[in-house]
Amino acid sequence: MNFPNRETVEKLRSTYPVGCRVVLDHMDDPYVNIPVGAQATVTGVDDAGNVMCVWDCGSSLSLAYGADQAHKVGTEDEAKVTLNWYGQHQPEKDFRCPRCGEMMWGPKARHALSRYAAITVCDRCGMEEALEKAGQVEAKSLMKWCAIVLPSIGGGTWRR
Numbered sequence: 326m327n328f329p330n331r332e333t334v335e336k337l338r339s340t341y342p343v344g345c346r347v348v349l350d351h352m353d354d355p356y357v358n359i360p361v362g363a364q365a366t367v368t369g370v371d372d373a374g375n376v377m378c379v380w381d382c383g384s385s386l387s388l389a390y391g392a393d394q395a396h397k398v399g400t401e402d403e404a405k406v407t408l409n410w411y412g413q414h415q416p417e418k419d420f421r422c423p424r425c426g427e428m429m430w431g432p433k434a435r436h437a438l439s440r441y442a443a444i445t446v447c448d449r450c451g452m453e454e455a456l457e458k459a460g461q462v463e464a465k466s467l468m469k470w471c472a473i474v475l476p477s478i479g480g481g482t483w484r485r
């Protein structure tokens with residue numbers, strides 16, 4: 326077994342912060358049936374360098390240090406899967422807009438439904454998306470959404 330030093334573990338923790346989303350590239354275990362391309366939310370990195378995950382399929386298998394491989398969400402399609410998942414986990418009220426990061430006060434139903442994913446965004450973002458869809462302004466990449474760039478606004482606390 327190959328154990329990482331403390332510096333490596335700290336580096337892994339900053340690369341995979343709690344709440345960030347990862348996509349599976351390879352799992353070195355013939356008995357695991359999590360498909361390549363499956364997404365998970367990171368819940369931490371243990372002292373042995375294993376990235377602890379909750380997979381969307383329900384499994385909570387960690388990514389084993391030095392054996393399994395995954396990458397952070399890196400494409401528009403992957404970002405959409407992540408945003409759809411975050412959308413299912415938004416609080417009922419008072420949370421940050423996953424697109425711009427501003428606080429959205431009041432109940433979820435009062436805000437706008439995104440045109441890009443099944444997720445609620447603030448009214449201003451809802452309006453911007455409408456302009457984008459109408460071709461008035463250039464569309465904002467899903468990779469630039471706050472929930473993707475700063476995972477604490479997505480699958481983390483959703484709060485200040």
Ligand SMILES: [Zn+2]
Nearest residue numbers: 422425447450
């Ligand atoms: Zn917004």
